[in-house]
Amino acid sequence: xxxxxxxxxxxxxxxxxxxxxxxxxxxxxxxxxxxxxxxxxxxxxxxxxxxxxxxxxxxxxxxxxxxxxxxxxxxxxxxxxxxxxxxxxxxxxxxxxxxxxxxxxxxxxxxxxxxxxxxxxxxxxxxxxxxxxxxxxxxxxxxxxxxxxxxxxxxxxxxxxxxxxxxxxxxxxxxxxxxxxxxxxxxxxxxxxxxxxxxxxxxxxxxxxxxxxxxxxxxxxxxxxxxxxxxxxxxxxxxxxxxxxxxxxxxxxxxxxxxxxxxxxxxxxxxxxxxxxxxxxxxxxxxxxxxxxxxxxxxxxxxxxxxxxxxxxxxxxxxxxxxxxxxx
Amino acid sequence: xxxxxxxxxxxxxxxxxxxxxxxxxxxxxxxxxxxxxxxxxxxxxxxxxxxxxxxxxxxxxxxxxxxxxxxxxxxxxxxxxxxxxxxxxxxxxxxxxxxxxxxxxxxxxxxxxxxxxxxxxxxxxxxxxxxxxxxxxxxxxxxxxxxxxxxxxxxxxxxxxxxxxxxxxxxxxxxxxxxxxxxxxxxxxxxxxxxxxxxxxxxxxxxxxxxxxxxxxxxxxxxxxxxxxxxxxxxxxxxxxxxxxxxxxxxxxxxxxxxxxxxxxxxxxxxxxx
Numbered sequence: 028x029x030x031x032x033x034x035x036x037x038x039x040x041x042x043x044x045x046x047x048x049x050x051x052x053x054x055x056x057x058x059x060x061x062x063x064x065x066x067x068x069x070x071x072x073x074x075x076x077x078x079x080x081x082x083x084x085x086x087x088x089x090x091x092x093x094x095x096x097x098x099x100x101x102x103x104x105x106x107x108x109x110x111x112x113x114x115x116x117x118x119x120x121x122x123x124x125x126x127x128x129x130x131x132x133x134x135x136x137x138x139x140x141x142x143x144x145x146x147x148x149x150x151x152x153x154x155x156x157x158x159x160x161x162x163x164x165x166x167x168x169x170x171x172x173x174x175x176x177x178x179x180x181x182x183x184x185x186x187x188x189x190x191x192x193x194x195x196x197x198x199x200x201x202x203x204x205x206x207x208x209x210x211x212x213x214x215x216x217x218x219x220x221x222x223x224x225x226x227x228x229x230x231x232x233x234x235x236x237x238x239x240x241x242x243x244x245x246x247x248x249x250x251x252x253x254x255x256x257x258x259x260x261x262x263x264x265x266x267x268x269x270x271x272x273x274x275x276x277x278x279x280x281x282x283x284x285x286x287x288x289x290x291x292x293x294x295x296x297x298x299x300x301x302x303x304x305x306x307x308x309x310x311x312x313x314x315x316x317x318x319x320x321x322x323x324x325x326x327x328x329x330x331x332x333x334x335x336x337x338x339x340x341x342x343x344x345x346x347x348x349x350x351x352x353x354x355x
Numbered sequence: 356x357x358x359x360x361x362x363x364x365x366x367x368x369x370x371x372x373x374x375x376x377x378x379x380x381x382x383x384x385x386x387x388x389x390x391x392x393x394x395x396x397x398x399x400x401x402x403x404x405x406x407x408x409x410x411x412x413x414x415x416x417x418x419x420x421x422x423x424x425x426x427x428x429x430x431x432x433x434x435x436x437x438x439x440x441x442x443x444x445x446x447x448x449x450x451x452x453x454x455x456x457x458x459x460x461x462x463x464x465x466x467x468x469x470x471x472x473x474x475x476x477x478x479x480x481x482x483x484x485x486x487x488x489x490x491x492x493x494x495x496x497x498x499x500x501x502x503x504x505x506x507x508x509x510x511x512x513x514x515x516x517x518x519x520x521x522x523x524x525x526x527x528x529x530x531x532x533x534x535x536x537x538x539x540x541x542x543x544x545x546x547x548x549x550x551x552x553x554x555x556x557x558x559x560x561x562x563x564x565x566x567x568x569x570x571x572x573x574x575x576x577x578x579x580x581x582x583x584x585x586x587x588x589x590x591x592x593x594x595x596x597x598x599x600x601x602x603x604x605x606x607x608x609x610x611x612x613x614x615x616x617x618x619x620x621x622x623x624x625x626x627x628x629x
Binding site for chain 2: 072074075076078079081082083085086087088089090092093094096097100107149152153156157158169170171172173174175176178179180181182183184186187188190191193195196197199200201231234235238263288291292294295298299312313316317320321326329330333334336337340341344
């Protein structure tokens with residue numbers, strides 16, 4: 028069952044290689060060898076840079092330059108059309124002290140629970156329980172279904188769930204059916220439940236992805252480790268903490284990075300489900316930036332918030348990279 | 356491998372629950388879409404009198420055909436160009452490894468963490484200055500740049516694993532860098548390229564923030580970006596809104612179903628290549 032672990036790209040049969048290369052005696056032995064550090068070949072140097080040019084061009088033109096523009100705007104008071112005045116760090120000070128803006132940052136941090144902890148947690152439990160019936164799950168039907176939420180546009184997920192959470196929607200229908208008719212409500216219109224309800228949309232989108240990826244990771248863990256720990260008489264918990272969890276460190280780091288970025292920059296789901304309401308209970312930085320920049324025309328403040336959001340993502344994501352690289 | 360019976364059963368039950376929960380919102384949408392358009396629908400009900408006509412109405416009222424055309428235009432503007440540019444760069448970084456390539460890679464990888472929201476304000480004024488605002492180009496150009504970090508990283512990960520002996524042999528045979536690239540490297544890169552193509556297609560097709568901000572007329576956006584317009588159009592009819600949203604989701608799901616096997620595998624390969 029090493030199917031999932033060997034990819035179509037990494038190992039090819041010697042035959043294919045010979046067919047492609049024509050005269051090279053490269054065989055499977057070569058193909059399986061680890062790539063070594065490459066030294067630049069003199070004449071290839073300038074060709075390489077020529078090949079890099081278009082990528083650097085579009086990246087610099089449409090990411091780095093706008094980033095520099097945003098940084099510049101963030102030090103000015105500007106409504107997008109008239110004259111602008113330099114205000115130093117006033118906009119940043121406002122982002123970090125204004126209760127409404129801080130509230131939206133806190134909401135985004137709360138969403139990490141639903142976008143990261145729940146999907147990875149549920150994914151780990153599911154994956155470690157299904158480990159022994161991998162063929163079953165890897166049947167393409169189950170895998171396809173678990174992946175579907177990744178394929179649906181987030182904005183459509185927001186619309187689908189708005190309907191699920193509606194007064195006459197599926198969630199209340201289910202609750203009434205199991206005798207909990209007393210707690211039914213419009214979940215997205217209730218001050219107390221709107222944020223968790225929106226968060227669970229994110230859980231729905233990301234749990235399948237996490238499960239499938241973690242399962243593939245479990246497939247790569249040496250089975251003799253499991254046998255050894257079982258022979259020791261360990262139960263499910265100890266097996267989970269001594270073998271499964273350490274073996275999945277890299278996958279968890281990748282997923283944590285992906286899902287935290289999704290939590291901190293959630294715009295689509297909120298926009299089509301609650302627009303930040305009721306009140307400001309589900310306001311997130313993306314919606315704030317959009318409103319401040321285009322409705323209130325305070326371009327400097329919106330740009331400063333954008334830069335703060337980017338720094339926030341880096342602050343959360345960089346330590347994860349560090350942790351996953353240790354003694355690899 | 357030995358596993359206890361109870362564990363196996365629990366695993367199956369949990370998996371079944373996860374699959375049902377995953378499908379539930381989509382089933383809810385279908386159920387709502389098939390209920391009479393002039394009434395407030397109720398949860399999931401078996402359609403005794405399915406209103407398939409809702410899809411036809413939604414298709415016409417929502418101008419779905421025009422939206423699909425607009426989306427296709429944006430996809431065609433982004434995906435082939437992004438793939439060509441990223442393949443060249445990935446090859447340069449992965450196979451040729453010029454001096455300073457490491458720094459370039461780091462600058463690209465850093466871009467993976469930039470939230471689109473952080474760039475949306477300057478992108479608006481940039482598009483205004485370029486004269487592309489409110490056209491599809493306002494979305495196409497930024498997406499090319501925003502997809503570069505992932506695409507370059509992805510293609511480099513492929514090229515770095517191609518045995519060096521191949522290109523050395525080609526050099527000995529007197530092939531130029533470009534000849535070797537075309538005749539040896541490109542055929543080997545097809546699996547990585549097809550996975551990248553599918554990913555870029557989905558990300559472009561489902562892109563929401565950029566079209567909403569940069570294109571005022573909803574009918575010139577991507578289908579996902581037009582969902583806000585749907586919400587306005589069908590504000591009085593939940594069945595029609597759900598029918599419209601389902602129409603919009605369908606093309607992406609079809610593409611995914613056709614390519615799903617190599618797609619999922621490639622994605623899982625790439626995600627943990629490190």
